[in-house]
Amino acid sequence: DIQMTQSPSSLSASVGDRVTITCRASQSISSYLNWYQQKPGKAPKVLIYAAPSLQSGVPSRFSGSGSGTDFTLTISSLQPEDFATYYCQQSYSTPWTFGQGTKVEIK
C-alpha cells in the first residue's frame, strides 16, 4: 500500500495568514493526488483534484501543486471558515490511502 504522510499534523494560524501543508507519498504517484477539507462532525469535501486542479465552487485562495512524491496545499489568505482538518489522498492505486490529516486551528 502507498503510505501518505502529511506535515505538520497541526498548526495555529491567524486570519489572513498564508498556510502551507505538505504531503509526501511513499512512492511516485504522478499527479494522482487529491485534497479534502473536513470540519468537525461533517463529511469531507474535495478542494483540489489531480494535484493542481481546483474543484468547482472552491475559493481561489486554495491551490495545490506537486507531482511524483511531494505535494503542497496552500491557502493564500486564511479565512475564518478555513479552520478545519485537511487530508491528502492518493488515487494512483487501490487501496486508496489518506494522509493522517493536518488540523488548522485559530491562533
Place this chain on the structure above:
Amino acid sequence: QVQLVQSGAEVKKPGASVKVSCKASGYTFISYAMHWVRQAPGQRLEWMGWINVGNGDTKYSQKFQGRVTITRETSASTVYMELSSLRSEDTAAYYCARVSWVAVPGTRHYWVDPWGQGTLVTVSS
C-alpha cells in the same frame, strides 16, 4: 443537486454484522461508481472499497476482504455496505462517496465527492 443520504446510527455487539445504506439522488445512478470510506474516532480516513453501480463489480481493500460486501439496488438508487464479524476497532463513522473523474490524455484522474452525511457504527458489548 447531487445528494447521498445514509441510514441512521447503529449499535452492534461484537461478532454481529451491520448493513449501512446510501440513497442517491440528483444524477443518473448507474453512471457513477460509489466508494465507502470509514473514520474511527480521531483517526485518518480509511478506504474500504467501491462498486461499479452499472454492472455490480466490486473491489475491496485487502484489510476488509472477506468481511465487507458492497451491493446496489438500482431500482431504489441505493448502495449498501455490510461489514461482518464486528469488533470494537470497527467503531467508526462510515461514509459513502460518489466518484468523480476527469479525463486527461491516456488516463483518468478520480476522486470522491460528494459524500454522504456519515453513519456512526458503535461496536460494544
